Amino acid sequence: MSLYTYYRSQASFRVRIALNLKGLAREDSFLHLEKGDQFAAEYRAINPQMVVPTLIDGDVKLFQSLAILEYLDEKYPHPPLLPGDPAARAWVRGIALINAADSHPLIVPRVRHYLADMLKVSDEQRLAWIQHWLGAGLQAIESLLAEHPESGRFCHGDRPTVADICLVTQVTPAKTFDCPLDAYPRVIRVYDSCIAIPAFADAHPSKQPDTE
């Protein structure tokens, strides 16, 4: 498999974790998002949204990290990234989407650039924006973990799911941007459980070949 990736991209981080958990080897192609590699015509032909990741599996081109995680779980089912019961699957997917669909989209580089370049937002205001939206997601996930009897070491059950992958990609930028984390003990417990697993640790932005 071939992965178009950027070390700091949380969406790429999700796919790296999933591939590692499944034991699937990959070749990386590195794009530097801050240098604008994603806008080159060659990459735009591969991914018209001009974002990472893109995963190529044989003749199948895959985009959007959560769609890629679902694909990997259907095509390479062991170990599973979702529980078996529909209600549990919905809960796990809901946690994942709080990160991937409500928090993360607000802090990606293209949005940070728009805030600075088009809206002339100061560095302090931009940091407050990032902390606000990451915090809102952390608070929601913490509350949902608190009311979910099957949560503990992981979000649901005794092994990592897509919820845990996305919890990690919620906490990682929160650490980078100095969000206060004391109010989220359940979230941090899950994060610590996950990051102790090599599949997660090896996928971390700080450990990639293109890490600066």
Place this chain on the structure above:
Amino acid sequence: MSLYTYYRSQASFRVRIALNLKGLAREDSFLHLEKGDQFAAEYRAINPQMVVPTLIDGDVKLFQSLAILEYLDEKYPHPPLLPGDPAARAWVRGIALINAADSHPLIVPRVRHYLADMLKVSDEQRLAWIQHWLGAGLQAIESLLAEHPESGRFCHGDRPTVADICLVTQVTPAKTFDCPLDAYPRVIRVYDSCIAIPAFADAHPSKQPDTE
């Protein structure tokens, strides 16, 4: 089933369409997001993220619209909202996520309020922001439809999927906020096919009991 909904919410709109397509009856509980009903303690106990929709199916509480769509498709499989092949499912989910995870999160009321109240962004700048992010998603979807041989009347194949549901919730706010649409003929063709179907039309924000 019981749905906590707001007529203007695109995420609620997605769930209304899916329930209609599946022929599943519901009772609506209306929250007025502009009046802050979602922040009331009673609703916060139901949905700690303080967003709509929430769907109650028996003793199962469901949150996040895409997780709800997946649940409905697993629990009530006819008619299906996803194709059968893993690669096709990934493509359909990817289109849905361009709307639900990249465009829509940037234009929801809480973000528009933050722009106005915290960042003191003018009405003109705020409209430009909304049009910019909706346009970026429309452009990506148009390009992906153009390269996808199975697209035509619908995004994929000969019946609506979650991709079509989310295409409709991309175009609907684009119409509301006067985005230019001439550059997206494939997107508009699919939108027109969908909105001609009663399951879509009846779910539209303009046709709800709480519509103002």
